[in-house]
Amino acid sequence: MNKAITDGLLLMPPAFGAGLDVWSSEDGTPGQASYQGAYNAALVAADQDFGPCLELVKTTATQKLRYMGETPILPGCYLRITARVKVISGNLPGVRIAGWAGGAGGVHVEGLVETGPEAVPGGYGEVVTVSAIVGTGARGGVDMPWGLAPIYGHFGLDLTGANGGVVRIESIAIEDVTAAWLREMVPFVDVRDFGAVGDGVTDDRAAFAAADAAAAGRGILVPEGSYYLSGNLSLNAPVRFVGTLVMPLAARLLLLKSYDFPTYAAAFGDEDLGFRKAVQALFYYTDHTVLNLKGRRVELTAPVDLRALLPDLGSFSNRRVIANGQINVIDGPGWASAMVSSQASYDIALPDQLTAVANIASIPVGARxxxxxxxxxxxxxxxxxxxxxxxxxxxxHGGSGSRSYSFTRDRYILDLSGMERLDRLNIAEVEFLCNGVASAVMLPPEGDVFAMRDCWVMRPKDRAITSIGRGCQGMLIDRCHFLSNEMSLRVQDRSTIALNVNANDVKIRENRFVRFAHFMVAAGTGHLILGNHWFQGDEETQGLRSAGLVLAQTNVLTSVTGNYIDNAGLEWTNEYAPDPAFGTQYSFGGLTVTGNTFLCSDMAPGFRWISVRPYGAGHFIHGLNLSGNVFKAAGGTVERIERVDTTVADLDYSRMRNVVVEGNTFNGISQFVSNPATLEHDQATAQTVWTLTPGAMLPFGGWARNVEGVVAEGMISGATGARITEMPFVQVEQGAAKQQLQLNWSQAAKGRVQVKVRMDNLA
Incomplete structure (x- = not known):
């Protein structure tokens, strides 16, 4: 930058030969004495060293020479004042560049350095050059840093020391030397200045590191070109990419001051590769915990396999976040599922193993x-x-033996299955556009507290979130929207599942799941399923309905509260039991279903919202709270809300205990159910034994096992109408189905009673 060139500023003072009337013997301000006609100043027409010059006799302690013109002082502009002098005779004086700082209104700006370094000639005829730099900033090499108060200066030189010396002075020069500080003033350093070639072949890694070291608070500019970096590189300075990088897949690029997806996309000239490199960097340093997509859309042509990006990192346990953007799947061969069939042996003594697996090398981790x-x-x-x-x-659950199995490996946008363990990965405000081509996220075999919030998973091909082990421990899914790729299919033709869990303490809250085969298949305990909306209907008249929520473990310690459950049910099984018959383990228990809204429409006959399906004999319910819910059937009638699916086995009704079914609201339901159930019985003819049949009112086809109370409504009378005041005794579990009870009187009686009966024991 040169203001004399760019802005046309006149900086150079006139030569002495043009007249001495513009050269002051004082500070250079208007009205002061000049050297025109002064007794101690004369023009020399031709000096052998200087040509035309000024000869000055030193007569005062500080002999001043100042140009009376106002040389402008501009922010960011640096001026060098230079003079060459030599002593002809007399005492040898000191020589220095000097100036006078002028502010607005012509006032002197006090308190500034107004002189440069001093030089003393070594003898007569020796040419001495003196110079000084003046500017607004206190940069290295600036002799007179004046700041912004002065707006002009009067510049020249001082002669100091003893009087009497005769000095010749070449015309004084003032030039713009701002370019000397251009590197400091421009906010970027260029990697080419440090040896980067940018031909895509030469290793420019050392040049990038050198540029980063020299940046000193400025950014790094990567100009047009292709820059090969052979290994890991950390850059502490902000980076602007015009050119692109080429790096091995395992080599890490850590942009410590420019860590976001747009910068990585620019660095590699490719959104797919840029996203992978940004994810790779996320798990290697602690300066940043969030990969911000900055609202950008990432186009992916193949899964992001985290372990392939991190070959030397098996586990990671610090919180990391991928946030604020959209990931769009582009169809291609990288998303094709693979299926392998194989013979293998299973032994219930090794419940989580398949042994003697044929063709095992072809079966990948993560296969279903x-x-x-x-x-x-x-x-x-x-x-x-x-x-x-x-x-x-x-x-x-099929027992020991050798069988043929199929192993299907689906493809996921984020595939974390290769990691041994990954804790506290968060995905926030990201939209996964699976486009019926890919699934969304496969979790690692082990890990704690994977979290997804405020995300959209649109049209996953097979699954949205898959757990292949215990990487779902403590998982949090909050305020997300899951939209199936099978919206137009009949319920019975769907196969996609939104998510599954194997570990404990999962929180599924305030999400929306649309038309999956199941929204969730869950093992583990301690789950909280709160405030969600899942609906799975179709356009069929009297269509089949599937379970939205499948609890695949007997003792679940799970709460299903405040959800909107639309054209879907809740299925409770023990399909993960290696020996599914009841033994010494807990049976079906620990489930709370409260405050939900259950709706169905155009459903096939036989639909039930709540289904218990044992995979082995001897099981029973020993802890269920089904209360405060609303059940409504529209476009048809539901016979009852619950059932036991006896396809494999039935329950042991003699062991039912601690079952609470009460306070529910029924609309369009033929048979209300409750436990305890209050049965009103009218005995029109006097009998000693009254037989009551509450069976249909008791949930899950339970037996009439206990009576909590018998209350006469009105008078109990005998055959002649005389009042009977005695209490009957009760016999429970009567009839072939054990769903009747009998009231026994000492004499024939008739009348009305209210009986509260239970299908369980409380303890």
């Missing part, structure tokens, strides 16, 4: 297992090729 005796959402957690064995996410 299907076959006889396999429950829903069972995955390969680990593969031991040498031992020929697989570790499963859940046991199989």
């Amino acid at each position: 297992v299907a076959g006889t005796g396999v429950g829903r959402e069972v995955y390969v957690k680990a593969v031991n090729v040498v031992a020929g064995s697989l570790t499963l996410s859940q046991p199989l």
Whole structure:
């Protein structure tokens, strides 16, 4: 930058030969004495060293020479004043550049340095050059930093020391030297200045590191070109990419001051690769915990395999966040699912293992297992090729034996299955556009507190969130929207599942799930399912309905509260039990279903919202609170709200205990159910034994096991109409189905009673 060139400023004073009337013997301000006609000043026409010059006799302690013109002082502009002098005779004086700082209104700006370094000639005829730099900033090399108060200066030189010396002075020069500080003034350093070539072949890593070291608070400019970096690189300065980088996949680029997706996309000239590199960097340093997509859309052509990006990092336990953007799947071969069939042996003594697995090298971690005796959402957690064995996410219910299984490996946008453990990964405000091509997120085999909030998972091909082990421990899914890719299919034709869990303490809150086969298949305990809306209807008249929520474990310690459950049910199974018959374990219990809204419409006959399906004999319910819910059927009538699915086995009704079904609201339901149930019985003819049948009122086809109270409504009378005041005794579990009870009187009686009966024991 040169103001004399760019702005046309006149900086150079006139030569002495043009006249001495513009050269002051004082400060240079208007009205002061000049050297025109002065007795101690004369023009020399031709000096052998200077040509035309000024000869001055030193007569005062500080002999001043100032140009009376006002040289402008501009912010960011630096001026160098230069003079060459030599002593002809007399005493040898000191020589220095000097100036006078002028502010607005012509006032002198006090308190500034107004002189430069002093030089003393060594002898007569020796040419001495003196110079000084003046400018607004206190930069290195600036002799007179004046700040912003002065707006002009009167510049020249001083002669100091003893009087009597005769000095010749070449015409004084003033020039703009701002370019000397251009590197400091421009906010970027250019990697080419440090040896970067940018031909895509030469290793420019050292040049980038050198530019980063020299930036000193400025940014780094990567100009047009292709820059090969052979290994890991950390840049502490902000970076602007015009050119692009080429790096090995395992090499990490850590942009410590420019850590966001747009910068990485620019760095590699490709959104897909830029996103992978940004994710890779997220797990290697602690300066940033959030990868901000900054509202950008990421186009992906293949899964992001975290372990492939982090080959030397098996586990990671610090909080990391991917936030604020959209990930869009582009169809291509990278998303194709793979399926392998294999023969393997299962032993209930090794409940999470398949052994003697044929073709095991072809079976990947994360493959979904299907076959006889396999429950829903069972995955390969680990593969031991040498031992020929697989570790499963859940046991199989089919018993010991050798069978044929299929292993299907779906493709996920974020595939975390290769990590050994990953804790506290958060995804926030990200939209996954799966486009019916890919699934969304596969969790690692182990990990705590994966969290997804305020996200949209749109049209996943197979699954939205998949747990292949215990990487779902403490998982949090909050305020997300899951939209199936099977919206137009009949319920019975759907196969997609929004999410599954294997571990404990999962919180699913305030989400919306639309038309999946199941919204959730859950093992583990301690879950809180709160305030969600899942609906799974179709356009069929009298269509089939599937379970929205599948609880695949007997003792669940789970609360299902305040949800809107639309054309879907809740299915409770023990399909993950290696020996599904009841033994010494807990049976079905620990479930609270309260405050929900259950709706259905155009459903097939036989639909039930609540279904218990034991996979082995001997089980019973020993802890269920089904209360305060609203059940409504529209476009048809539901016979009852609950059932026991006896496809595999029935429950043991003699062991039911601690079942609370009360305070529910029924609309369009043929048979209300409650436990305890209050039965009103009218005995029109006097009998000693009254038989009451509350069975249909008791949930889950339970037996009439206990009576909490018998209250006569009106008078109980005998055959002649005389009042009977005695109490009857009760016999429970009567009839072939044990769903009747009998009131026994000492004499024939008639009248009306209210009986409160239970299908369970409280303890």
